[in-house]
Amino acid sequence: MEVITSERRRRHWSRADKERIVAAALQPGATILSVARAFGVHSSQVFRWRQQLRGKEALPGFAAVTIAADPHAAAARTQGLIEVEIGTETRTRISGPADVATVTAVASALRAGS
Known part of the structure; x- marks a missing residue:
């Protein structure tokens, strides 16, 4: 008690x-x-x-984005390149044709990781 x-x-x-x-x-x-x-x-x-x-x-919002000149930009324009850097440790680079399915898959993967 x-x-x-x-x-x-x-x-x-x-x-x-x-x-x-x-x-x-x-x-x-x-x-x-x-x-x-x-x-x-x-x-x-x-x-x-x-x-x-x-x-x-x-509240969620937009992240700051910096567009930097790439010395390999001429080659990237003809081949296609998607490159996403998050912080200093995360980098995703996809070279080749950037079709809708590839861009959608990259965006979905980034969204799932955040």
């Missing part, structure tokens, strides 16, 4: 505390569950705070 001697009240977190907890959850290798347990909150609360603190800035 458990005897409750006081009334349990909701905890109120300051914005600074919420930001600190959300920042800890965004660290590489951190999980929401481990961070929530470390700070004594429920994992759904960390998800909610992350969404609230993110605001409208994290």
Whole structure:
């Protein structure tokens, strides 16, 4: 049997505390569950705070694209070339005829990976 001697009240977190907890959850290798347990909150609360603190800035949008001159551009125009770089580690290059099926497959693969 458990005897409750006081009334349990909701905890109120300051914005600074919420930001600190959300920042800890965004660290590489951190999980929401481990961070929530470390700070004594429920994992759904960390998800909610992350969404609230993110605001409208994290809405999906267009990525910046840079069009650079390619020294092999003349050959690429006659052969066909699709090249997509994401960050510094991901590069996809498809040479040859760029038919509709190939372009659709590349776009679908990129969309599935994001």
